[in-house]
Amino acid sequence: MSDLNVNEFRLSDLFTSVSIAAVLFFLLSSSMMSALTDPLLRDSSLLAGGSRYTITQDALETISEDDMVSVIGTGSSQVFKALDGKCVSGNLENNALVYNIAQPSSRAYTDMLHIPRIVNSNPEIVLIEIAPNLLGNTSESSEEYVELRFKLDTMNQDSKDLGGWVDLIDPEHREWVALNQIERMKFKQEYVPSAIEERLNRLIYDEKTLGEIRTDTQKYGWVPETDSELWNDYLQTPIFPPDRYGFDGKTSEEREIYNTTQMMKSGDYRPSFRGSQGHAALDYEISTLLENDIRVIIVSPPHHPSALTYVEDGRWDGLNETLARFAEWSGVTIFDQTWESGWEDDYFYDRNHLDDEGRVEFCHRIAPIIDGVLGEILSGRD
Numbered sequence: 001m002s003d004l005n006v007n008e009f010r011l012s013d014l015f016t017s018v019s020i021a022a023v024l025f026f027l028l029s030s031s032m033m034s035a036l037t038d039p040l041l042r043d044s045s046l047l048a049g050g051s052r053y054t055i056t057q058d059a060l061e062t063i064s065e066d067d068m069v070s071v072i073g074t075g076s077s078q079v080f081k082a083l084d085g086k087c088v089s090g091n092l093e094n095n096a097l098v099y100n101i102a103q104p105s106s107r108a109y110t111d112m113l114h115i116p117r118i119v120n121s122n123p124e125i126v127l128i129e130i131a132p133n134l135l136g137n138t139s140e141s142s143e144e145y146v147e148l149r150f151k152l153d154t155m156n157q158d159s160k161d162l163g164g165w166v167d168l169i170d171p172e173h174r175e176w177v178a179l180n181q182i183e184r185m186k187f188k189q190e191y192v193p194s195a196i197e198e199r200l201n202r203l204i205y206d207e208k209t210l211g212e213i214r215t216d217t218q219k220y221g222w223v224p225e226t227d228s229e230l231w232n233d234y235l236q237t238p239i240f241p242p243d244r245y246g247f248d249g250k251t252s253e254e255r256e257i258y259n260t261t262q263m264m265k266s267g268d269y270r271p272s273f274r275g276s277q278g279h280a281a282l283d284y285e286i287s288t289l290l291e292n293d294i295r296v297i298i299v300s301p302p303h304h305p306s307a308l309t310y311v312e313d314g315r316w317d318g319l320n321e322t323l324a325r326f327a328e329w330s331g332v333t334i335f336d337q338t339w340e341s342g343w344e345d346d347y348f349y350d351r352n353h354l355d356d357e358g359r360v361e362f363c364h365r366i367a368p369i370i371d372g373v374l375g376e377i378l379s380g381r382d
Contacts, residue, residue, distance in 0.1 A: 037191045041152075042223060051223045052103060052238070053149065056114055057156045058226050059101050059235050064121035066232075069096035069378070071370055072118060074111050075129025077104040078301040081353045082362045083127070085236030091367035094374040096124070099235050103149075105142070107134045108281035109168075110149040115285050116163040119292045124377050125370060126289050127297050128282070130326075131352075132319045132338075135271035135278045138170070150176040155187035164284050170277065243356055246349035259306060263351050266303055267310030271318035279322065290331045295373050298326055299366070302337040302358075305344070307351040335369050337362075 041047055041054050063070055073083045085098035092098075103110075108128070118126060138146055154161075154177050162179065169177055178184040222239060224230035247255065272279065286296050300323060319338065327334045337343065347358030354362055
């Protein structure tokens with residue numbers, strides 16, 4: 001063999017070895033970063049906003065394997081605090097499991113990232129929230145939240161999560177979305193320094209449950225491990241904030257101050273009629289689900305009756321028109337509680353979230369709606 005051929009062979013061999021080493025390093029680095037950061041993200045040691053933001057991928061994986069008729073509830077903290085899945089399941093005539101994967105401060109623009117995986121989990125029905133504060137574009141005050149959600153959600157995704165939602169991402173937000181493994185690793189790397197510091201603190205101070213201690217005071221409770229017996233129950237009925245942190249815990253003076261200051265905020269909402277970022281995301285979510293033979297129930301949650309007194313006539317027409325438009329879509333059912341009577345003060349945690357009593361009322365109101373849709377679906381299979 002000539003020296004030239006030998007050199008070419010050695011260069012080719014070297015290139016192959018380097019490529020294999022690079023791939024192995026990449027895979028091992030990704031695995032090591034996940035092992036380092038994921039547990040601390042889940043126990044809220046690295047997330048001031050709570051560990052619930054980390055559950056969606058695992059939740060949908062669990063739902064896909066339940067071998068049951070499934071109903072998935074999505075939305076913001078309004079649906080999160082309203083939907084007790086076990087209560088609803090227990091009040092259905094049809095045998096089905098109702099899940100609550102709603103997230104505090106979420107909106108269709110952030111929820112849409114999970115539509116491909118929701119489709120793969122094959123539920124019969126998906127609940128989608130439409131509220132007056134969610135029909136618009138991302139505001140400057142919510143940019144930080146959108147960045148957090150986009151990074152947290154997409155860094156744990158893979159290629160099967162990609163879908164039509166990618167084209168709806170605002171160009172200014174593209175840098176917050178990971179569409180390949182390199183970008184996902186980049187986002188995880190942002191948590192590595194804090195993860196190392198947290199683990200060193202636990203080692204030095206012999207503390208093994210700092211995350212668990214912190215979750216005791218969290219607004220949205222703690223999240224059980226996916227292999228825990230509590231995990232499936234949690235996906236149906238999350239740990240809700242105790243009522244003592246809401247109206248039930250206020251003195252008469254504190255309540256009066258709240259009524260004269262915070263209640264009026266509902267009157268500030270001005271939902272768009274159409275053409276907004278929120279509308280585009282909703283169109284994508286609902287049309288994609290329907291195309292995959294998944295029925296949709298649109299949920300418009302109740303507001304405290306005192307808060308509604310601050311809503312000027314016509315101010316929420318954008319909400320009304322949006323609901324009316326989707327009501328015309330085949331496969332969509334509307335559960336609009338915005339202006340429904342009977343939502344009394346005792347049902348509310350604050351001006352636009354329900355408490356323990358409110359969840360029971362919501363359960364009894366929505367169960368017949370879900371039952372009716374399930375009846376249509378299951379009868380069609382006979």
